[in-house]
Amino acid sequence: MSGWLTEAVPRGRVAAFRTLVYLFVAADLVVFTPWVRTRVAVPGELYQPLLIGRLLPLPPPTPALVGVIFWALLLLALLAATGRAPRLLGFAVFALYLEWMIIAMSYGKVDHDRFGLLVALAALPTAGRARHGDPTRTEAGGWALRVTQIAVICTYFLAAWAKLRFGGLDWATGSVLAKAIIRRGTELADLIAQVPHLLIVAQFGILAFELLSPVVFVLPERWRLAAVGFFYSFHLVTIATITISFAPHLVAMTSFLPLERVRPVVWARRLLGRRPDAPGRNHDDATPAAPLTGPEPVVGPATP
Template sequence: MTGWLTEAVPRGRVAAFRTLVYLFVAADLVVFTPWVRSRVDVPGELYQPLLIGRLLPLPTPTPAVVGVIFWVLLVVALLAATGRAPRLLGWTVFALYFEWMIVAMSYGKVDHDRFGLLVALAVLPTAGRARHGDPTRTEAGGWALRVTQIAVVCTYFLAAWAKFRFGGFDWATGSVLARAIIRRGTDLADLIAQVPHLLIVAQFGILAFELLSPLVFVVPERWRPAAVGFFYSFHLVTIATITISFAPHLVAMTSFLPLEKVRPVLRARQFLARRSRPDGDPTPTAPATSLTVPDPAVDPAPSA
């Protein structure tokens, strides 16, 4: 079990995953959750902190506090994406983003698509230094990725458990998807809803997918990217039909992928280098130099 938890991975994979995660944190602040800054405009008595917020305890957020968290977290996340000071910057990003999420989720709605990302932020500082493209393997980095993978799978499996806990078997036979389509469905969802019994079949399929998600760990290594691709296709359909993105979860799920093989900066440099060569010549060549060796049978010997 210990060997599985700490299975070594290339340091380049850890570096790529870390850069992706921290860049998403910065994007999350300005694209996906900028509304958190407006939450503090409501009366303080509407702030009902999560259990962790009550245990710490954390103060009721004010515009000044949330503004400081926003700007400091934005700058630190961008710095952490470079790979510098992975422990200091990593722990700082985790602490600030954790507080950002407590503020966001303490006004009545808790999103479970953040669990995998929060776990990734918590374990990445333990992976130590890692450079892009480095093929040397690290057990510490492997542990960080494995724990993130477990969190991703738990998000699915525990979602199924929650459905049975609060909705019972009626969740599968009820009108859950129908209500979701009425609230936020797309034109594609409207077409699907017209097919008799298809939504009920889809609800059974969702439960089966979530309950069977742990099997991704026993899939042979060569087939695992295909299994993870199926996970992504599930969310693609979700976005296309009921416009729920699960963006943080999708970022955490890249912990399953060989990210060290995707090096956009290197690919861009190679592309620009090819474009800059004349006539599309893929390899620059040095000018040819001809050396003529005189043939004594033909050329006369030089006179003294």
């Protein structure tokens, strides 16, 4: 079991995952959850801290506190994305983002799509230094990715467990998706809803998919990647039909992918090296142009 938990992975994969996660944290502050800064304007009695907020205990949010967390987290997340000081910056980002989430989720609604991302933020600082493109393998990095994968799959499995615990089979046979389509459905969802019994079949399919999601860990690598591709397609359909985004969860799920193969800096350099006007390059195949050794080509009608 310990060998599976710490299965070594290339350091380049850890570096790519780290950069992606920290860049998402920065984007999350300004794109997905900027509304957290406005929560302090509502009446104070509406703030009901989560259990972790009561156990620590954390101070109630104020405009000054939330503003400091926002700017400090934005700056530190961008710095952490560079891979420098992975432990110091990593733990600082985790602590600040955890507080950001506690404030966000202490007003009556808790989103479960943040679980995998929070686990990734907690585990990444323990992976140590990692450089993009480095093929050497690391068990510490493997552990950080593995616990993130476990959190991702727990998000699915425990969601199914909650459905069965509170709704039973009535969740699958009821009108859950129909209500979601009425509230926030798209034109595509309206077309799907017209097919008889399709929504009921879809609800059974969602339950089966979530309950069987742990099987991904016992699949061969090729089939595991195919299963993860199915997970992403499921969320693509969810966004296209009922406009529910699981962006933090989707970022955490990249822990399953061979991210070391994605090297945008190298690709950009190669692309720039293949520009038609690059010196010493042939316009057709981006190989060095051969020097002219023969006579100049004839222009116009040839003469004997």
